Amino acid sequence: MKIHNFSAGPCILPPEVLNEAAAAVGEFNGLGLSLIEISHRSKDFVAVMEEARELTKELLHLPDRFDVLFLQGGASLGFYTAAINLLPTEGRAAYVDSGTWSAKAIKEAELLGKIDVVGSSKASNYDRIPTFSAPPKETSFMHYTSNNTIFGTQFASTPDAGVPLVADMSSDIFSRTFDANLFHLFYAGAQKNMGPAGTVMYAFDKEAMSQTGRAIPSYLDLTVHAGKDSMFNTPPVFSVFVTLLTLRWIKANGGVAVMQKRNEAKSSLIYTEIDRNPLFEGHAHVDSRSHMNATFRLLDESKTERFDTMWKSAKISGLKGHRSVGGYRASMYNALPLESVQTLVDVMQALEHEG
Amino acid sequence: MKIHNFSAGPCILPPEVLNEAAAAVGEFNGLGLSLIEISHRSKDFVAVMEEARELTKELLHLPDRFDVLFLQGGASLGFYTAAINLLPTEGRAAYVDSGTWSAKAIKEAELLGKIDVVGSSKASNYDRIPTFSAPPKETSFMHYTSNNTIFGTQFASTPDAGVPLVADMSSDIFSRTFDANLFHLFYAGAQKNMGPAGTVMYAFDKEAMSQTGRAIPSYLDLTVHAGKDSMFNTPPVFSVFVTLLTLRWIKANGGVAVMQKRNEAKSSLIYTEIDRNPLFEGHAHVDSRSHMNATFRLLDESKTERFDTMWKSAKISGLKGHRSVGGYRASMYNALPLESVQTLVDVMQALEHEG
Numbered sequence: 001m002k003i004h005n006f007s008a009g010p011c012i013l014p015p016e017v018l019n020e021a022a023a024a025v026g027e028f029n030g031l032g033l034s035l036i037e038i039s040h041r042s043k044d045f046v047a048v049m050e051e052a053r054e055l056t057k058e059l060l061h062l063p064d065r066f067d068v069l070f071l072q073g074g075a076s077l078g079f080y081t082a083a084i085n086l087l088p089t090e091g092r093a094a095y096v097d098s099g100t101w102s103a104k105a106i107k108e109a110e111l112l113g114k115i116d117v118v119g120s121s122k123a124s125n126y127d128r129i130p131t132f133s134a135p136p137k138e139t140s141f142m143h144y145t146s147n148n149t150i151f152g153t154q155f156a157s158t159p160d161a162g163v164p165l166v167a168d169m170s171s172d173i174f175s176r177t178f179d180a181n182l183f184h185l186f187y188a189g190a191q192k193n194m195g196p197a198g199t200v201m202y203a204f205d206k207e208a209m210s211q212t213g214r215a216i217p218s219y220l221d222l223t224v225h226a227g228k229d230s231m232f233n234t235p236p237v238f239s240v241f242v243t244l245l246t247l248r249w250i251k252a253n254g255g256v257a258v259m260q261k262r263n264e265a266k267s268s269l270i271y272t273e274i275d276r277n278p279l280f281e282g283h284a285h286v287d288s289r290s291h292m293n294a295t296f297r298l299l300d301e302s303k304t305e306r307f308d309t310m311w312k313s314a315k316i317s318g319l320k321g322h323r324s325v326g327g328y329r330a331s332m333y334n335a336l337p338l339e340s341v342q343t344l345v346d347v348m349q350a351l352e353h354e355g
Numbered sequence: 356m357k358i359h360n361f362s363a364g365p366c367i368l369p370p371e372v373l374n375e376a377a378a379a380v381g382e383f384n385g386l387g388l389s390l391i392e393i394s395h396r397s398k399d400f401v402a403v404m405e406e407a408r409e410l411t412k413e414l415l416h417l418p419d420r421f422d423v424l425f426l427q428g429g430a431s432l433g434f435y436t437a438a439i440n441l442l443p444t445e446g447r448a449a450y451v452d453s454g455t456w457s458a459k460a461i462k463e464a465e466l467l468g469k470i471d472v473v474g475s476s477k478a479s480n481y482d483r484i485p486t487f488s489a490p491p492k493e494t495s496f497m498h499y500t501s502n503n504t505i506f507g508t509q510f511a512s513t514p515d516a517g518v519p520l521v522a523d524m525s526s527d528i529f530s531r532t533f534d535a536n537l538f539h540l541f542y543a544g545a546q547k548n549m550g551p552a553g554t555v556m557y558a559f560d561k562e563a564m565s566q567t568g569r570a571i572p573s574y575l576d577l578t579v580h581a582g583k584d585s586m587f588n589t590p591p592v593f594s595v596f597v598t599l600l601t602l603r604w605i606k607a608n609g610g611v612a613v614m615q616k617r618n619e620a621k622s623s624l625i626y627t628e629i630d631r632n633p634l635f636e637g638h639a640h641v642d643s644r645s646h647m648n649a650t651f652r653l654l655d656e657s658k659t660e661r662f663d664t665m666w667k668s669a670k671i672s673g674l675k676g677h678r679s680v681g682g683y684r685a686s687m688y689n690a691l692p693l694e695s696v697q698t699l700v701d702v703m704q705a706l707e708h709e710g
Contacts, residue, residue: 002387003386003387003388005388005392007392007393007394008394009394009589010391010392010393010394010395010589010592011392012392013389013391013392018380018381018389018391018392019381021380021391022377022378022380022381022389023377025373025377025380026373026374026377031358032357032358032670033358033360033672034368034373034377036365036368036373036376036551036552036597037360037362037366037367037373037551038362038365039362039363039364039365039673040365040552071428072427072428072429072432072553072591073426073428073432073574074427074574074588074589075588076573076574076588077427077428077572077574077575079573079574080572080573080574080575104573107573108572108573111570111572189589191589196391196392196592196593197391197395197589197590197591197592197593198427198553198554198591198592198593198594199553217432217435217463217466218431218434218435218459218462219428219429219431219432219434219435220432220435232431233429233430234364234365234429234544234546234552235552236427236552236553236591236594237365237552237553238551238552238553238593238594239553239591239593239594242391315387317387317388318394
């Protein structure tokens with residue numbers, strides 16, 4: 001019986017992807033060698049990197065002026081990397097503070113210049129996407145976190161800030177369509193909708209780069225990596241390969257628009273139940289709810305042990321909420337089937353019917 | 356018939372490691388889930404990270420005051436990371452320039468302070484480990500590259516500089532014993548003797564940290580990672596796991612001292628043949644020869660096509676030299692069996708006997 005994997009990340013990947021990844025660790029492309037023991041400069045791996053970059057451009061409908069890189073360090077290094085590539089010396093940038101990861105992004109950017117926090121929902125434990133004020137004059141970009149994994153909130157649509165956008169899309173990249181033309185840069189750790197841990201994708205407008213006047217360390221300089229086709233140094237071979245397999249799976253299943261429809265069906269199912277079932281309440285405000293991570297709790301905490309026993313018996317995994325919020329969190333990334341959400345809803349209803 | 360994998364990196368890993376890695380991508384620890392779809396905060400993965408860190412300390416006989424981290428970005432980010440953690444503002448450091456990677460390390464460190472290049476073999480295309488002059492007064496550390504993959508040179512022993520050492524050991528870590536007490540820090544990309552691409556190991560004296568007076572970006576601050584047990588952010592799960600498997604294999608095979616004996620036997624076999632066989636000459640000076648990467652060339656280039664055909668027929672892979680040196684490079688990391696080197700020597704002798 002298959003596990004229903006609601007883990008917040010690293011998280012569920014399509015079974016076809018896992019099978020092909022395991023096979024490639026055994027032997028890759030009939031070479032008589034494992035994927036992880038060949039040179040990254042071999043034609044077999046260069047083809048992997050190129051296809052992953054091209055497929056990203058295709059699936060996200062990126063303008064020609066965009067480049068795509070697969071690097072290392074996760075979004076945590078991305079916070080600093082984004083700012084050092086785009087924030088001029090003596091410059092200023094606007095940041096929206098919508099959760100733990102936004103706050104971390106702000107902290108790193110503040111090492112580099114003047115940061116205006118134009119909106120924050122910290123006071124209400126990040127239970128909503130904050131409204132924000134217009135960025136001040138001479139703002140280079142506005143940075144936001146498109147989906148807040150911990151709190152279960154998500155920007156309903158791309159914000160209109162009047163300045164170029166920069167976004168950390170780690171937990172909703174490839175889950176819905178958006179217009180990349182509004183961005184100078186977006187970045188995303190792979191370990192939600194895109195692949196396994198170990199690589200972070202940067203997509204950026206090449207024309208917006210190299211304008212800060214800064215001396216940037218080579219590994220943090222996106223133009224250095226772009227000039228080497230994302231192979232400035234040894235890339236995280238396995239993570240890029242499994243990301244490619246996941247992107248192929250997205251394409252074979254109809255692309256990002258189809259993923260979005262599926263994700264909306266899943267989130268609709270769980271939120272309808274949270275709102276209907278008298279035993280539960282949601283954490284996030286209704287208009288800020290995430291299609292990726294539904295946060296909710298039992299109104300009567302004495303039922304916790306019973307509920308936990310029931311969902312574990314149903315082979316549900318990874319449902320425990322983050323310690324900052326408590327309760328439960330159902331993460332429903334692309335690879336999670338609707339059937340898994342239905343299983344969870346069935347358990348919630350069974351608990352209700354126990355009375 | 357098994358391939359003889361002489362690739363310079365990513366490179367050969369033990370077959371047992373590859374088999375276990377492939378199996379874990381299918382299912383890990385009987386969880387019903389893949390290694391790459393579980394939370395990095397799960398007890399199953401935390402145990403992986405802890406064992407990898409502890410086994411590193413054990414196999415390298417690290418003093419208690421040392422900490423070990425598995426991060427991302429490779430040695431290329433390590434060049435900057437090492438300097439920003441150890442070079443005080445207004446400080447100075449000494450660097451030995453023994454090859455391409457040393458030169459890159461110098462370039463990154465120069466962003467942060469005064470760098471004294473105390474020795475260089477660049478003028479002779481890095482065909483030897485340079486002698487170096489005593490570092491100037493007020494030098495915080497001397498940095499060197501212990502093994503130069505491209506040129507096939509290696510420090511015969513740990514240099515005596517009169518100041519604390521910092522080293523990039525990417526291509527010879529775990530291949531020979533050394534005294535860690537002489538170091539403030541050493542770091543190594545995993546993809547040679549330690550595991551697959553995608554993680555870099557930092558080992559450092561905790562007491563030498565936090566003395567630069569710098570504001571360090573969080574991801575580059577080794578004390579930040581140490582404070583979170585190498586889990587400040589999502590680690591490169593697969594790469595750390597396969598590194599752990601490789602470390603277990605080193606331990607099960609007798610530890611680093613046994614690896615060193617095996618590596619000396621392999622390098623002795625190939626260098627004896629290079630020196631004996633009238634068709635070949637080595638690139639590196641004899642007293643600078645690497646036990647990891649033997650660089651050599653045909654004296655008569657017209658025999659190139661024939662030699663290439665012969666070694667390829669013998670199922671030898673990855674023997675082509677780096678473009679900076681030309682000729683051939685036999686990389687003989689821990690997992691390469693003596694039998695593979697013997698196969699190469701047999702081919703070299705067969706070429707000689709063709710006349």
